[in-house]
Amino acid sequence: MAIVNTNKTPDRAAPISETSMLGWLRRNMFSSVFNTLLTLSMAYIIYLSVKGILVWGLFDATFVADNRRECYDNSLTGACWAGVIDWLDNIFYGRYPRDEIWRINAGGLLLVLWMLPMWLPRVRGKVLIGATVVVFYPFLAGYMFSGGEMGLFIQIMASGAIASFVIIVANALVGLTKDVGLDTFVLEALGKTKAPDKTQRNLLIVLAVALFVVANLWVSTWALEGVSWTKWGGLFLTLVISGIGIASSLPGGILLALGRRSELPVVRVLSTGFIEVFRSVPLITVLFMATTMFPLFMPEGFVLNKLTQVIIAVILFNACYMAEIVRAGLQAIPKGQFEGAHTIGLGYWGTMGLIVMPQALKHMIPNIVGNLIGLLKDTTLVSIIGLFDLLGMLRSISKDVPWLGLHKEPLIFGAFLFFIICFSMSKYSRHLEVKLSAGEKH
Amino acid sequence: MNFCSKFTSVATLAFVATTGATVVAAETTLEIVKERGNVRCQVGPPSPGYYNLDSEGNWYGLDVAVCQAVAAAVFGSKDALEIQSVSSQARFTALANGESDLLSRTATWTMTRDTQLGIDFLSPNFYDGQGFTVRVDSGITSAMELGGAKVCVTTGTTTELNLTDFSRSNDLGISNVTFEDYNVRDDTYLNGGCDAVTGDKSSMAGNIASFPVPGDHMILPETLSKEPLAAAVRHGDSQWRDVVQWSIFALVNAEELGITKANVDDMRSTSKNPNVLRMLGAEGNLHEGLGLDKDWAYNIIKNVGNYGEIYEAYMGGGEQGIGIERAGSLNALWTDGGLMYSPPMR
Structure with a gap:
């Protein structure tokens, strides 16, 4: 005589209000009069802006034209992508033959x-x-x-x-x-x-x-035609500068950070001074110094090309930021790790290279990648000192007579390119974090 | 203290010794240029009409043509040229420190620049002036009717200062709406953000041509400022100065004599005008004083054409031109009432 039903009640499907799209909408979008109004007005705003963007950028846009006047003749309200398309070689490769x-x-x-x-x-x-x-x-x-x-x-x-x-x-x-x-x-x-x-x-x-x-x-049979660096430009130049900058500023930063934490007074003072000086000055100042002032200090006839000067300036500048990130990472490693390394007989470089750095670097990944993304975007400053990097090229389109005044479309295209590059860097860093399981704690 | 002063004097001596040594070793610009094999000519960030990049990555424009003329005069080819694009903040430094051999970039010839910056301006190759653009339907026909108007202007240039001066001296109460970028300035004007735009008349003519409906806009007759745009070289090297100056004069003189890119070969062999023959090197020895080849002027015209052709191509109605009327302007030849005048070449 059991009053308790020992048989398991069969599983029932979850109520439709929990699983269906409609249920989700009702719970999250239309739960009260106020929320309903909010949802509707936001939907209307989104509709307007998406429609505006699509009409301007796609439906009314001109993709094939010889000049801006033809774009206008086609549509006064649409984008003129033809100019960007005409300039694609310049945008990607600069003035390279x-x-x-x-x-x-x-x-x-x-x-x-x-x-x-x-x-x-x-x-x-x-x-x-x-x-x-x-x-x-x-x-x-x-x-x-x-x-x-x-x-x-x-x-x-x-x-x-x-x-x-x-x-x-x-x-x-x-x-x-x-x-x-x-x-x-x-x-x-x-x-x-x-x-x-x-x-x-x-x-x-x-x-x-x-x-x-x-x-x-x-x-030894190769004979490639010489191409002066002055013809480099566009996305290619941006990638060259930021690529070398990224590859060199991390090791440079690590050395500077170790120098700043060193027990040798000369190394410590020099590293600290270097970091503080370069960090306290805007990048554009460093670039101007490197390109216009530097030749004045050098003996006549000593020529270092502008691109090299710029790359060195970018490396020095970013190595300092990187050094501080690395130092923060080093400080997060408990003292026990250093002591442990010493007890098993490791010297300074052994301790740093085998025990401390691998742990510290894992924690620094988000900051390092953030800094590298910043570096990539900072390289656009070189257009101010007369190098035609990606941004410099994009801005030149509006000055080319057939495309005179065409400045929105190129900048939007540039934003799109930068987004692709930076977002993939960011995605890759997330992947690295998960792989090295540094992201467990978030 | 004693040590310090001793150290300073030793350092000064050493400095004098080294700089003295470099002065002795220094060559003239022409020698340096010939040795290097190309002319380093400085322009600015692209600016319509004067120096632009085309979609193939080549430079073109009025000031670029001046660079090409100098390259052709020295080397016989307009391609023996390295165009340097330098920001306007660094332009005079880059010329002074020897990075550029000459500067050919919409730089206004002013007394301060000529006398205090260690550079020499040559005779202007374009006379510009500041003016106003308004909408035709606004009914404004003179700058004096701009009382209380909002005027769009780019910041950080003499343009802004000239506007303020003009407004004050004529008691117009104009309010400035300033922008960093002239594309944004023009967009604001087109969207009704201001009643007029002010800027150099040449560049505004180009900008109007790029507006959706150019006929809706016009440039007012008043000119607020004198902007003689000229090439410049480092102060103190008269030989190089002569080379650049006479390359520019050769362009103007060729137009006056009717020598064009197309007929320059004919003119040299068949012309009976001694002025033509002297200039093109068929007679006389004009080239000797410059330290160039006999063909220097011939090479200029053969490579880049005369001033009129250059103007038509980049400032006038050519395919790459921004469409500024030349007749009746200061940039016409002196024989047509303009200011383009070359001293005689004899």
């Missing part, structure tokens, strides 16, 4: 292919990938972009770049298909897996040297 643009594309593609294996699963030797990119790629890219006479040093570095690129790509392919490293694969193919370690190593070295020689023979 049109026949040589493939060099920029090839250089960019090379970098992507080179770096891509770092993010692929099952690929071995990721440290090597990073190291070769940093050591060799700048020289190869530098030659591809500027061309002209190739010195012996550049020839060697470019050959090294080609050889390591081939190795990296082969390694990635072997890793993806066979799930082994390139070295293992080659040794297996040659049937030398059983040979002593020393023979194996020597064999690999010989192969690498042979590859280098072949690459060198090929590179």
Whole structure:
């Protein structure tokens, strides 16, 4: 005689008010008269603005025209994208000779292919990938972009770049298909897996040297037309300046931060002074100093091109900000970590490189990426000192006679480009955080 | 203290010694330019009519043509040229520190600049002046009728100062609406944010041409200021100054003599006018004083054309021109009542 029903009541579907779209709308949008009014008026505003944007930017817009007058003839109320389309080469590559643009594309593609294996699963030797990119790629890219006479040093570095690129790509392919490293694969193919370690190593070295020689023979036949840096511009220039800035300001910042926390008084005072001076001055001042004042201090005939000056200024400026971010990260590491490292016999660089930095850097990722995004956007300031970076090019469209006064469309396009780049950087940093599980606490 | 003063004097001596050494070693600008193989000519951020980039990335414009003329005079080719775009804050510094060989960029020739900045202006290649643009349907036909009007103006230039002076001296009570960027200034005017726009008449003519309905707007006859726009070189190098000055004169003189890009070869071989023959190097030795080739003026005209052709191409009705009427303006030849005048080349 049970009064309690021991049988489980069958599951019922959730009430329609909880699951359906209508239920959600009712709960969140129309729960009271006031909310209903609010929802309706907001919907109307959104409708108006979206409609306005679409009509201006799409339905009434002109995409094909030879000049702005033709855009007007087509529609007085729509955007004139034809000007932006006409200027696309300028926007992306600046004044780079049109026949040589493939060099920029090839250089960019090379970098992507080179770096891509770092993010692929099952690929071995990721440290090597990073190291070769940093050591060799700048020289190869530098030659591809500027061309002209190739010195012996550049020839060697470019050959090294080609050889390591081939190795990296082969390694990635072997890793993806066979799930082994390139070295293992080659040794297996040659049937030398059983040979002593020393023979194996020597064999690999010989192969690498042979590859280098072949690459060198090929590179020595290159004769790319010289392109002056004054012809660099557009998105390409923006990426060159910010790319070098990003790649150099982080290591620079780490060194400065370590210097500022150093126990050696001279190093500490110098680092602190350097950081404080550069941080207390606006970037535009640093840029002006670098480009107009610097040549006055130098002996006559000493010429450092403006682009180099600008890049150095950007690196120094951002290294200081980076240093403070790194210092904040270092301070978050408990003292026990340092002491622990000491007790297992690590010296200064061992402690920093193996114990402290890896932990600290994880915590700094959001700040570092925030700073790098800032750096990318700050590079637009170089248009003020006469370099035609992305923004400089976009602003020039409104001065070109066929497109006179066309200034909104280019800026909107520029905003769109910057958004894509910055948003992907931000997304990537989130991904890194999750991967390194630094984001657990949010 | 003693140490300090000693140190200072030693440093001063060292400084004098090094600068003295550089003065001895310094070459003339012409030598430096020839050695380098191109002319570094400074323009500004793109400005319609004077210096612009086209969609292929090439520079064009009136002031660019002056750069090209100098390059052609020295090297025989207008492409032996590096155009430097420098912001207006740094323009005179960049000329003074040797970064640029000459400056050819809508710089107004004023006494202060000429006498205090270590630079020399050459004869103007464009005479501009500040004026007002109004809507035709406003019924305003003279700047004196602008009493109490809101006038859009770009900030930080003499334009703003001239406007204020004009308003004060004529007791008009004009209120300034200032902008950093002239595109925004024009948008505001077009959307009714102000009754008139003020700026240099040449650039306003270009801007009006880019308005949706150009016929709805007009430039008032009054001119508020004198803006003789001229190229400039570093003070103290007379030879280089001569080279640039006579390259500019050659453009004007060629127009006066009827030499054009198209007929320059014919003129040199068939003309009977001794002025033409002397200028184009078929006779005489005009080139010797400049330190250039016999063909210097021929190369200028062959490469860039005469002043009239350049004006038509970039300021007048050419495809890349901003459509400013030349006849009757100060920029007409002196024979047509303008101010474009070259001393005789003999």
